[in-house]
Amino acid sequence: MSDINKLHNAEGAEETNLNENSTGLDTNKTVEETSHTDAQSNEVVAKTAEEKLEEDKTHSVKNLDEHDEVLNEIEESNAEDAEDEGNKDRHKIEVKEYDTMSLEALAIELERLLKNEKVQAIRNHVNSINSEFKTKLQALIDEKKEDFVNDGGHEIDFYYSSPVQKRFKAAYREYRKKLNEHYQSLEKNLKQNLADKLEIIEELKGLIDVEENINTTYKHFKELQERWRNTGPIPRDKYNNAWNSYHHHVEMFYDFLHLNRDLRDLDFKHNLEKKLLIIERAEELTKDDNVMHAFRELQELHKMWKEELGPVAREHREEIWERFKAATKIINDKRQLYYQEIDKVYEKNLEKKLEIISQIDNVTAQESNTHGAWQKKIRAVEELRDAFFNAGKVPIKVNEDTWAKFKETVRTFNRQKNAFYKGLKKDQYSNLQLKLDLIKIAEDNKDSEDFETVTPLMKKIQSDWKKIGHVPRKDSDKIWKRFKAACNHYFDRIHAKRNAASKEQVEAYNKKNELLDKLKDLKLPKDKDKSVDLIKEQISEWQNLGKVPNDKRFIEGKFQKTIDQLLTGLKMAKNEVEMIKFENKLDVLNASEDSRNLDNERAFIRKKIDEVKSQINQLENNLQFFTNVEDDNPVVKEVKNNIKEHKESLKLWKNKLSKIKELY
Template identity: 80%
Template sequence: MSDINKLPEANQTDKNNSNENSVELNKDQEIESTPTSDVETTNDVIEENKTLEVEADKTENEDEGAPDSVKDHDEVLNEIEESNAEDAEDEGNKDRHKIEVKEYDSMSLEALAIELEKLLKNEKVQAIKSHVDNINTVFKTKFQALLDEKKEDFLNDGGNEIDFYYSSPVQKRFKEAYKAYRKKVNDHYQSLEKNLKQNLADKLEIIEELKGLLNVEENINTTYKHFKELQERWRNTGPIPRDKYNNAWNSYHHHVEMFYDFLHLNRDLRDLDFKHNLEKKLLIIERAEELAQDDNIMRAFRELQELHKMWKEELGPVGRAHREEIWERFKAATKTINDKRQLYYKDIDKIHEKNLETKLQIIANIDAINAQESNSHGSWQKKIKAIEEQREAFFNAGKVPIKVNESTWAKFKESVRTFNREKNTFYKGLKKDQYKNLQLKLDLIKIAEDNKESEDFEVTTPLMKKIQSDWKKIGHVPRKDSDKIWKQFKGACNHYFDRIHAKRNAASQEQVNAYNQKNELLNTLKGLKLPSDKESKEKGIVIIKEQIKQWKTLGRVPNDKRYIEGKFQKTIDDLLTSLKMDKNEVEMIKYENKLDNINTSDDTRNLDNERFYIRKKIDEVKSQINQLENNLQFFTNVDDDNPLVKEVHNNIKAHKESLKLLKNKLGKIKELY
């Protein structure tokens, strides 16, 4: 206990004081005392012993009629006494208080296994029992939940419950660590039992030697030094069985008192001990009062137990004038710490009750999800995700009061099991449909495989497109077969269509030559300079139209080179823009070029689509013009110079110009028909 290291070492101080006193006394001189002083000293020691007995047995001999506050305080003193008796049997238990208590409920299975291994490696085995028990409980709970989930998946995939088996590397790792812990525990307690018996024998021997001090005829300094050595031996002797602890300590304490009675022959030695004990007890009180201000109440209470142990086991009585005062002061600090501890436990109870409310709400949420009807795979997947979120929230909600822990867990488990039963029922029915779907898709795969090498593209292509459409309409198949059959079907279809594309993309030498010639022409056009003055405008248009005509005469290019047509169109657009001419006229020239490109295609659908588009735009513009002209009727007694009226007239004019252009475009399309 590091905070107490500032207390002076009892044995060393006693030895020093004994040596100092021996200097004052003549080794060869008998110590004289008058009968009067003998009687007074003896009476003082008797009173001291009485007070010491009361002090040592405060927790056992209080009046039954004491107030509740006194009784409550006595209970905490009894608790401290019992805890110290337990520690006396196993000194390693003190180390358990230094081990951090972690949130095991929120850890993963692997993290729990690692934490168990760390505790086993770094801590004393007798100090980690509560930690290991908590880890073991949480691990079993979480692994069982995982096991249930794996079992559900197994059954959903068509497995038989009797054939289900699941093992996990993390489970094996945890079991090995827990087995090692159990072995270390057994080895520890076998060794401890042997040591406890030997330590008890050693302490009983010390008591016998204490008895013998009262009958020894020798110099009092020598006897006193022997007494101090026995005290040192007692403190250094290890733990003894807890059921022997109180009897052994009481016997030892009794004979220590008897020796102090014997010391009435030398008041100086006794007073020196009284002074030394008072100094150390005052330090203990000061530390207890510091702990009463500590915010970490559990740490403070654990250290308080150690202080009580030192007060009882390591220190003797003090002078009569200080006995009641220091004991009351020590009790007051003890009461303050205990009152704070009781408040802490009340807060913990509130937290546990709040956690219980949270967990009961989670169970209610699961029951509500169970009540929802689901008739599709998608809806069940959403419910599965929602239940998983609720399960995680339940495990992370923290501890609940011990009295309802089992019942709360049972409710949670039953709600989850209800969900799993309903889910399994749905997916068992779904499995039948999935196997029917599987057979349908296998039939489509056979058709695709049989026709993937066909040369009759006109007949086979519509067939391959149809089976692709049919595949999409068929529902889900068992998950274990889904990827496999899809890859097989996709492979056959891709093989067929890759053959078509390869044939279509096999460009003739004529198309390759056309591409090369168009590419040369395109490069020439990029450097073409057109006249910019108004008189030469017509000449520029003639030049551009000649280039377009020449481009058309070069013929078609390979399908994978058709991007060159877009480049040519952009170049022509740039040339027309550079001419200083009416924008509608430029637009019509561009449009004629566009129609020429459309008309060169063997597929007339593109031209039909363009005619439909132009007619639709004409109708839209007409409608907009009518709307604007109607709007003008609402302006009465308003001058034409009004900004709003002028804006409407401008819009009507712009729409009419656009309508004229669209009609010209439609006329060009009709010419092509």
Template identity: 55%
Template sequence: MSDQEKDQEREAILKNEQEQDVNENSVNESDTSDLKKSPQDTPDSEKESIKETEQKKQETSVDESDQNENKPGDTTSEKVENQIEASESDEDEEDEITSSDDEETEDDSEQDKGTTDYHSMSQKELVGSLKDLLKTGKIQEIKKEVDEIRHEFNSQFDDEINEKKEEFIAQGGNIIDFHYSSPLKNEFNSLYFEYREKRNNYFKNLKKDLQANLQKRLELIEELKGLIDVEENINTTYKHFKDIQERWREAGPIPRDGYNTVWNNYHHHVENFYDFLHLNREFRDLDFKHNLEQKLKIINRAEELANEENVNKAFRELQLLHKMWKEDTGPVAKEYRDDVWDRFSAATKVIHDKRAEYQKEIEKDFEKNLELKNEITSRIEELTENTKNSHQAWQQGIKALEKLREEFFNAGKVPAKNNDESWNNFKEAVRNFNRKKNQFYKNQKKEQYTNLSKKQELIKIAEENKDSDDFEVVTPLMKKIQNEWKQIGHVPRKDSDKIWKQFKAACNHYFDRFHASRNKASEDEVKNLEAKNTLLEELKAFDLSGEPKSDLKFIKEKISTWKDIGRVPFAKKNIESKFNKTIDALFKKLDVSKKEIELIKYDNKLNNITSQDDERKIQNERFFITKKIDEVKQEINQLENNLGFFQYVDDSNPMVKEVHKNIQRHKDELELWKEKLKKLKEVM
């Protein structure tokens, strides 16, 4: 092999090390074949053109966003949105500003970086994630995650806007007057604008620094070129040369697109200087000897890396060795040049071959993981397609989706070339499931607003007739609208209590007047009142014996006696309240289960209701208990769903314990309400 061919081979591998894609999948068989090429010296015409090119770049405006200043009169929200859109115009330019030092390859463990399941987060959680990224992440490394958070937040916010718009129109609003924002949206816009500002400033400063470093290096090349023509003592010239070399090493990174040209230009003039230095062999041989020692150290380390078990670690260090070979060492004597380069090339090829083999092996496992993840995505799509439109079916579907999501994240890594596609397909499948689920519940809400309108009409009828004295006509009407109320169905939760209290108040007002007009005190009712007063005083004077069973038996007997006494005058019906308070006070002193006490008290309450022979009160009581049962069931379902978020948390966790405790408490409460409903049905 001729000297010229050897030189060409050296140049090619150095150039290849600089230009190769540092992503792990860019290392393949071509890495080793490229070792058989070599450096060419840069022509003088090319060197002279470097300055002109860089000057043109410096004249180009870096920040185009200045042309998008906000107009007077913009709202704060609009200003933020405008500034965000304007700042995004710099995106392409930022991606091109890359330091020549950004050469290190990421480890295989970074393959799945950026696949956090932001889609499962709420808007509040997304804001928190963005805030954490801005605090802990490097501004130049978080773009992918920030973009995904922003996409997910805007998607959820758009759904929220559509929902609010539907509510606004359902309540009779004009679409022209609709406007909606939220504190979370404002906070997110503020954080995202902060991110864009920091990112823009980072790349502006980076470009400024890279251009300054480039200018330093160009000036050093010019200074190096002048050493050959200067008339001074050779010792002085050599010291000047070594000073230029030191300043070159400390000059810092430059833009990637100009790196090879600048380095080749510098290398060319270093070689020229060594040719000039040939007149003084003592200096040249001394430098050649030092360079040889340095290169042998690099070679020895490269050969040691061939035995490194961690292939990726060896590969990353090899890249640093090539950079040291290129940046930190100069030429060696011609008689050693081919030998040292051949040894270094051979060590490099061994490591490249091992890494290529390693990549082939792990790709086999990655392919299996890809098949599994694709299967999970298909199962999610089937789940979306087959879930029926019912509350129970969608709740079961949500639980099934959570299990599939967990399987997906536990499946392992996939080939890098398929990583984005696999992840995007999974996200889209989950998103489609949630869209269909949300659409079902949106339709449910529409139905609830229709029910709300119907119940408001019944409230209007009740309030218009609550003061009527035509009891024969109005009483059937009031009973009729009470039955219609029960048949209508659910309304939005935020309106439920309000309209029920309004309707109940109107109905109670009417029926209180109706019963007051009909109920006059009779002799029997007066006697009953006296008997109940006597029994009440007896209970107030009663002291517990200390035997719970005996005391409980006594109290039950008194309650039974009270039931048998009968009605009292309508104007004196508050005696029932006094009796209940006295019984409650005695129960508190007894060592009896809460459930048993509640049922005994409820028996007494039922007696009061049935003794009045008031069908309305009985129906109201049934409606009240049924409503309570539904509410407790909903609370249990909600708490059980919440447990899904703690599936990776140990059961001994205080928060998980508290959720289990609340579920049990609600289940006990549910059983009590069911027992009360059973007793109510027995007397109806």
């Protein structure tokens, strides 16, 4: 029988006992004068154990049939809270969608919980975070290992570590340390609190036999109740026994208290008022849309009903208990419905994940015999893998099985991928030899003085380099640096020789100066298209004037600035203006004898694309932390605007990359 029902039954037993002896004595009477009534009280208290047990069984069966399942659940939770008060806070901490977070986001969330919450309140959160982190890290390690083996490494030599892994381990170690310190301190406090409460129970036992004024005894009783409430948590396995013993002796005292009806009725009135307030709050909670919040507060109300309040008059007992029980049932029914809806969501998520697994199987089954086709398949599987992680939670009973299916499907794909690329190893080593031959040509000619003959040769081997396919990854950077160093050395020498200005370059400079002065006073037509055509004509004329001396090349910057000002004055989209400016810049670069200018520009654009993508990912990750926040929140709006601006910028950089690729 639950403790709440015992309390409920105890109220009835107390009321019966008190009503059997309704004639009270004046509180100022001596102990001798009340001895006869004391004997009556003891006779009432001496009711046989068999009779009480039978009553308890009858009432218990009735209540179990009606409602005890949810009451027992509340009791178990409150017993757990009694051992560790930090458990109360665990419901207030938001449980985020950890399965959708990146490794870095999981590490950040663990650090945040450690910094802002009680260590004993985040146990479930940390366990979920740790499980997700290990799962995703293992998946990453598996991929890195397969790449390592694919590049020719031996499985036994593989080792992988990342900064985020070290960061997470450091935070988790700190969590374990704090948790151990907490439990060591808690164990000591729990034992002391238990000893204090047992001492209170012993004092309660002695109240009935003490020979003193009833008011003094009652005051002592109230002090013991207050001490009981203020004593901290005790071990969970001792909680119910200690409380039952305490409540039993409280009942005994109330039986004894029938000697003074005024004190008894005053307590009954106080308890009734408080219990009615509890009922009213429980009935309010039946209308709360936050089901889990309502249930957690209901647990607290049951705890107050049980631990802080005593019995009420018999005529109110059944009525208020039925009201409280009815409200409890409504809240619990809503909670069960909530769980059913959650289960439906999890089932939908399961369907999504199984469909993703099926799609990966389909990608694996596609015939692919070229590097390009496999790269396309790899990107497709990466997208499906991300979709799997973002699909949400599935029912616990199938979680491990679903994850196992996913891992096996991805491994099957990776095995086929590795088999294909191992077949390309011979081609890669052939390509490596071809590039080493080009490096030898570049290094043999880098100090040549025969610029007329060697310059076309150097340009040709640069072009040939781009046409040769992949080489083993471990050699790629090393041979590229050698080749680039030899070519740069040669072209730097050419540039040094050409620093002296030629007559034609001086003439071109003078003409460009004149054209620049004219452009400052150029009046554009009102028609936008005509204005753009006119500006392009000026650009074409400028380019046809030829090159200027190296020490006069600053004039090119002045021209670019003037053209930019003319374009800015037109009512055109920002990206459209930028593309016209960029095309003008490409024309200048393409006219240069040094092919490195275009190479550097292309490398710069690719770097900008990577940077903007990284910024977008970071902003989108940051946005995940703004849960339960309205869209019109200023911070959220600012982040979304930043994402929009970065995406526009990314589009522009991609268009520029497409333009420069056309020149190749």
